[in-house]
Amino acid sequence: MFQPQSAYAFYSPTKVLSGNKALENLPVELDGMNAVKPLILTTPVLSARGMEKVMESAFGDSNLTIGVFAGVPSQPDLRLIRELYGLYRDNGYDAIIALGGGPVMDTAKALNVAVSGRPEDLESLADRNPLTKKLRPLAAILNLDLSGCEMTRYASLGSLSLTSPALIPDLMIIDSRTVPAEEHKTMAATALMSMTQAVEACLHPARNPLTDAYAYGAARFIMENITNVLKNPSERKGRLALANAAFFAQTSFDNLAPGMVYELGMAISRSCQTNPGLIMGLLLPHFLLLEMRKEIATRNDLYLFIGGPEAFAGTMAEASSRKAVDRIVEILLELQSLVVDFPRSIRDLGIKKEDLEGLIVQGSAAGVRGEYDPQDIRNILEKAWETRF
């Protein structure tokens, strides 16, 4: 129910183009941002899969010249940004297009800071000094291999953590040609990351009507499509829905502080080099059970997000939260049956019981910004370590 006394803010400056032939709008959209010579950044893997050709075709008949740099590594660093800065300036580029998620998007955001001012601005931004100049146009082309931060204010580059609303891309394009089927594990991890962001957003104490709307869209798209996409990766509509869900989830996540499952998932991922989305999927049911037991932040319509309107309407109010947890576990089990090597617990990732203490300290210190009781974090981690789904 709308609460007139509640004040809230919501920020999402991105223009979204999704669907059939969405990519062909790039020349007109760039023109609208006074850009005529874009630099496309991508990875060697995506280039080898023919994405460069798709981009070339999308710019066909536009009379524009495009630059393609297909050498973004999995761990971009400042050296790369300095090299790209030189290429960008020397060749007269005036916009950046990030073709792909994760490191490509981090590189694009960092390069945009550098070319809109000076490369030194990156260190300044990492030191939490605000950006003073408006950034150049940045377009993102999402796929299903995502880090969870592509459409947010966050970027990381080696040891540098960059945070500024100005980093959010101006334009996002989701086109079935640029959302190819990835490995099952990658698609499952991306979907679970988005699901975690959506569920944590809809349970967040600072949630608002717009974060709810985005979280609802994300949760419904994922729950309705993830198993179909894994069973039939050539199903174009489902892949587009998952990419859209990632944008929705990231936008709601970006407007709220990161949640406990997200932070713990990232911390565990750093220590065991496993995709954080898979870890978040293992933590999420335990987090929901904890929320249910504490009966504080849990909302009574969580099952509407997770189960959909029909299932929600057919469930007694007192059973609704439990049903939400059960449905999440069901989806997790389905994904485990469809994905080879999906971990069954965080113990499977090589995490030892004594490692949990360090993770609890990390989680309750910098990670979750003191919002969560260390006892809650211990509870979730121990359950996730002991339980094998």
Added chain:
Amino acid sequence: MNILREIQPSSKPVKRAYVALMLWFVGRAIEAAARVDGAVKAEFDGLSPGFTFSLGVMPQGPMMIVGKDDQGLVRYLGWNPEGQKIDLKMKVKNLEGAILMFTFQESTALATARNRLIVDGEVPAACAIVRVLDIVEVYLLPKLIAKLAVKRYPDWSFGEKIWNRVRIYAGAVLGL
């Protein structure tokens, strides 16, 4: 250091030629339809004297221009906008969007809803032109295809439709 490649994307001559041909034909068909169909004539009568509109593809055409002359008759004015005072510019954002429209995979209304068109001019006039395009497409296309191309297929008598269709084709192809 990784290689940076600069690419000058190629043009799409076959698709451009197809869209140019369709625009030429539809432009001439609108001129003919304004003579033979009461609804099309009424739509143009409602527009200001000398009203001219263009429908084209960004960034560099092809394009068709249609307008009312001094006597209020509707004329196809060719493809070149130079020297023409155009009151309403309807631009498809890219060639692929135009192909979707002119292969009748998307109706004009659907293409507008999907953000494929930019309209520069008065909205009521643009709505009138979209209605005219719908009527002309019903005359030009077999029912099976026209149903895909228009928002709502009209309930016209068979004889009237066929007789007007013959006259519009004759006008568009032969200039009669």
